Amino acid sequence: APVLAVVGRPNVGKSTLVNRIIGRREAVVEDKPGVTRDRVSYDAVWNGRAFTVVDTGGWDPDARGLAKSIAAQAEIAVQVADAVLFVVDAGVGITDSDEAVVRILRKSGKPVVLAANKVDDQRTEAEAYGLWHLGLGEPIPVSALHGRGSGDLLDACLAALPETPPESFTELGGPRRIAIVGRPNVGKSSLLNQLAQEDRVVVDDASGTTVDPVDELIQLGGREWRFIDTAGIRKRVKTASGHEYYASLRTETAIERAEVAVLVIDGSQSVSEQDMRIIQTIRESGRALVIAFNKWDLVDDERRYYLDREIERDLVQVQWAPRINVTARTGWHIDRLVPALERALEGWETRIGTGQLNSFLGRLVAEHPHPVRSGKQPKVLFGTQAATAPPTFVLFTSGKLDAGYERFIERRLREEFGFVGTPISLEVRPRE
Numbered sequence: 245a246p247v248l249a250v251v252g253r254p255n256v257g258k259s260t261l262v263n264r265i266i267g268r269r270e271a272v273v274e275d276k277p278g279v280t281r282d283r284v285s286y287d288a289v290w291n292g293r294a295f296t297v298v299d300t301g302g303w304d305p306d307a308r309g310l311a312k313s314i315a316a317q318a319e320i321a322v323q324v325a326d327a328v329l330f331v332v333d334a335g336v337g338i339t340d341s342d343e344a345v346v347r348i349l350r351k352s353g354k355p356v357v358l359a360a361n362k363v364d365d366q367r368t369e370a371e372a373y374g375l376w377h378l379g380l381g382e383p384i385p386v387s388a389l390h391g392r393g394s395g396d397l398l399d400a401c402l403a404a405l406p407e408t409p410p411e412s413f414t415e416l417g418g419p420r421r422i423a424i425v426g427r428p429n430v431g432k433s434s435l436l437n438q439l440a441q442e443d444r445v446v447v448d449d450a451s452g453t454t455v456d457p458v459d460e461l462i463q464l465g466g467r468e469w470r471f472i473d474t475a476g477i478r479k480r481v482k483t484a485s486g487h488e489y490y491a492s493l494r495t496e497t498a499i500e501r502a503e504v505a506v507l508v509i510d511g512s513q514s515v516s517e518q519d520m521r522i523i524q525t526i527r528e529s530g531r532a533l534v535i536a537f538n539k540w541d542l543v544d545d546e547r548r549y550y551l552d553r554e555i556e557r558d559l560v561q562v563q564w565a566p567r568i569n570v571t572a573r574t575g576w577h578i579d580r581l582v583p584a585l586e587r588a589l590e591g592w593e594t595r596i597g598t599g600q601l602n603s604f605l606g607r608l609v610a611e612h613p614h615p616v617r618s619g620k621q622p623k624v625l626f627g628t629q630a631a632t633a634p635p636t637f638v639l640f641t642s643g644k645l646d647a648g649y650e651r652f653i654e655r656r657l658r659e660e661f662g663f664v665g666t667p668i669s670l671e672v673r674p675r676e
């Protein structure tokens with residue numbers, strides 16, 4: 245889905261507006277500097293079009309002051325987004341700290357939607373139109389609090405986003421889309437260099453407006469693959485490098501644009517919190533996954549022993565992902581990546597026929613009925629695979645299922661049909 249990044253000073257009402265856009269109240273917390281959020285991107289739908297909202301507000305390079313902080317937001321936004329929503333408090337107008345933002349946005353060439361927030365009455369509406377002089381186009385008066393103007397604003401945002409997503413999965417025959425992700429220094433760029441060798445084509449953003457080349461097309465195993473946001477891997481962006489918020493934002497948007505993620509883990513080091521957070525992001529995205537344990541040249545028997553324990557303990561949620569051990573530095577076992585990617589994508593796109601699925605479910609339920617709960621025994625009545633990529637199953641039941649029983653069904657689905665390399669989504673619809 246195309247990405248809309250929201251930029252603005254704290255207190256201009258950015259969070260309220262983001263909540264309006266994504267249609268949820270609880271999703272975005274209060275706009276406090278220094279508050280690190282788990283998530284920075286949210287899925288939204290308007291008029292039947294899906295897009296991703298990225299809230300840059302979590303960016304807080306604390307010591308460097310507000311002006312720098314919001315300028316940094318803008319830099320991130322123009323790098324990751326297809327369009328930028330710039331939120332200004334109409335009552336306050338443009339402050340000094342906004343000036344740098346305006347320059348960055350104008351220079352980027354990205355489409356910008358200018359929202360003049362807190363327009364709760366006629367007088368502020370007049371002030372809102374004063375924002376024309378910024379050269380960012382027509383200011384759209386809104387009141388995030390009352391919801392006023394938010395329909396118009398969403399229309400404007402959609403108009404600014406590319407009509408068809410710059411790259412859609414359904415577009416058959418296009419190169420498969422891969423995101424290489426992992427914490428810093430695990431060897432992502434070494435891996436990319438090994439894969440690319442000489443055969444490297446840099447692809448500009450589809451809109452043609454970006455300064456940054458983003459993706460690379462690489463020929464591997466007889467076909468072309470599109471590696472997403474390799475600029476983020478190859479270039480250490482000065483202003484923002486090293487900041488974890490920036491890294492996770494870049495990771496999220498890369499995964500969002502990809503079909504399959506390659507999670508690179510430094511095999512010579514303990515699996516870390518940061519690795520687990522990235523795994524969580526991948527799981528939430530519903531993308532296919534391959535795990536590459538890199539720096540295998542540094543893994544001795546003792547480390548191997550502990551790594552196996554860590555895999556059992558920390559990677560249990562993604563035990564379905566194909567794992568490969570590689571040494572990116574020398575290219576050892578690099579050739580195992582493509583087969584693993586192909587298996588993961590195959591699992592991701594597997595479709596089970598309704599007849600086949602229900603005969604499996606019938607057998608399963610007969611052999612292992614749901615446990616009785618306060619006198620009731622929910623039954624699985626009928627199932628269907630509603631979607632692929634990732635495989636999504638809808639189960640119609642006579643009552644709510646235990647979480648444990650849902651996990652059991654998922655496990656058996658995997659045993660029966662494979663689904664290597666892909667998460668499975670189960671939706672239970674109790675008929676109560």
Ligand code: GDP
Nearest residue numbers: 428429430431432433434538539540571572573
């Ligand atoms: P990135 O931040 O994830 O892109 O990591 P880099 O590719 O920049 O690698 C970080 C460091 O790890 C560099 O010093 C690399 O030379 C080193 N490195 C990468 N892959 C390997 C490997 O397979 N074995 C060893 N021993 N070092 C590696």
